[in-house]
Amino acid sequence: MGTGANAGGLNVMTYDVSDNQKYHECPAPGVCSLDAQVGFYMKTYQAAGIPAAVGYEIGTPAYPSPTEDPTHQLPLTTAELAKIVGQTQGEFAGGFFWSLFKPAAGHATPTQVAQAVCKAVSPTAKRCAGVVPPLPADL
Numbered sequence: 001m002g003t004g005a006n007a008g009g010l011n012v013m014t015y016d017v018s019d020n021q022k023y024h025e026c027p028a029p030g031v032c033s034l035d036a037q038v039g040f041y042m043k044t045y046q047a048a049g050i051p052a053a054v055g056y057e058i059g060t061p062a063y064p065s066p067t068e069d070p071t072h073q074l075p076l077t078t079a080e081l082a083k084i085v086g087q088t089q090g091e092f093a094g095g096f097f098w099s100l101f102k103p104a105a106g107h108a109t110p111t112q113v114a115q116a117v118c119k120a121v122s123p124t125a126k127r128c129a130g131v132v133p134p135l136p137a138d139l
Helices: 034-047 078-087 110-121
Strands: 010-012 052-057 095-098
Touching (some): 010 034, 034 052, 034 078, 052 078, 095 110
Parallel strands (some): 010 052, 052 095
């Protein structure tokens, strides 16, 4: 863990998780949904006294393979975003997200994630109404 003026702990990237119990990919029995796994891992850091920020992956996860095992993927849908923000994010001072320009069809968009996390950590901030601009088509 870093130190200094900008070091606030760990950024916990609980991404590319799966609910495939055949391969023991849930951290504990009954802890298989995306929101449950994020909560589990974040509470592990919290219990150890390690400051951490919740991570949100935009778009379709790379694992498990969308062609070989699509039924066990746990993408960040708007419903899962709401659960994570409502049940876990409030216990942590920060959040972050990545893959802003990866296709997110049917999943939470970068703007939805940015606004939800911002409102959870800074509820009165005017910037929470901002939007993430799309990638220019000519790039």
